[in-house]
Amino acid sequence: MNARRFQGKIAVVTGGNSGIGLGVAKAYAQEGAQVAITGRNAKTLEAAAKEIGDGTLAIQSDAGRVGEIEAAMRRIKERFGRIDALFVNAGVAKLVSLEQVTEELFDETVDINLKGVFFTVQKAIPLMSKGTAIVLNASINAHLGMPGTTVYGATKAGVVNMAKTLSAELLEKGIRVNAVSPGPITSSLLRDGPQERLQETKDWIQSQVPLKRFGTPEEIAAGVLYLTSSESAFVLGSELIIDGGMATL
Numbered sequence: 001m002n003a004r005r006f007q008g009k010i011a012v013v014t015g016g017n018s019g020i021g022l023g024v025a026k027a028y029a030q031e032g033a034q035v036a037i038t039g040r041n042a043k044t045l046e047a048a049a050k051e052i053g054d055g056t057l058a059i060q061s062d063a064g065r066v067g068e069i070e071a072a073m074r075r076i077k078e079r080f081g082r083i084d085a086l087f088v089n090a091g092v093a094k095l096v097s098l099e100q101v102t103e104e105l106f107d108e109t110v111d112i113n114l115k116g117v118f119f120t121v122q123k124a125i126p127l128m129s130k131g132t133a134i135v136l137n138a139s140i141n142a143h144l145g146m147p148g149t150t151v152y153g154a155t156k157a158g159v160v161n162m163a164k165t166l167s168a169e170l171l172e173k174g175i176r177v178n179a180v181s182p183g184p185i186t187s188s189l190l191r192d193g194p195q196e197r198l199q200e201t202k203d204w205i206q207s208q209v210p211l212k213r214f215g216t217p218e219e220i221a222a223g224v225l226y227l228t229s230s231e232s233a234f235v236l237g238s239e240l241i242i243d244g245g246m247a248t249l
Helices: 019-030 042-052 066-080 103-127 150-169 195-207 217-227
Strands: 010-014 034-039 057-060 085-088 133-137 176-182 239-242
Touching: 010 019, 010 066, 010 103, 019 034, 019 042, 019 085, 019 217, 034 042, 034 066, 042 057, 057 066, 066 103, 085 103, 103 133, 103 150, 133 150, 133 217, 150 176, 176 217, 217 239
Parallel strands: 010 034, 010 085, 034 057, 085 133, 133 176, 176 239
Antiparallel strands: none
């Protein structure tokens, strides 16, 4: 494997200011790419840009608002002129019981996880050319009937399907689309609430993973970089499940 696979390339990561997105953005930079990240929080964006490295373009943008997606793409075009690798990662996960789902929660989840993914790809396409690649961030909840994830899981199932349909849409342009479906990841799980309850939940989740641990952003980054590199030139419309066996064993 070439440790500088993305030398001279432009990589864009939505939701690149924390968690999986930040891990992927750092991996791109380490392999030579110039990186642009988006996110809603200006403070974490600034901190992430410093962590990723000099020259990182950090854009405050809400993935659920099409006008802000368009504005972000204009900034990327002005700065870099093109996109070689796009990781559509921005998403929201508010896991509540069926009875607790409100219209506001439903709309926010669909706006960011489905509408945002679709329009991010649509608005990025003019900056992409033959041989470039896109990865959508889905989830193993696209495959699991887990209580509390009805809305979230439905949107992520839509993302998996979107990777296939967008692949067909973009075939003639020579732009590949694939998806990754992470399992439980250390940096993005269960931060709010009573610590005792959170620990109980984390212990239960870990017990469901055959490898008996959470994954790391770096492990997801390895999959994303593979799917946007020339090494995966024959991989199209696929889903790479990275979950320690949780959904498959």
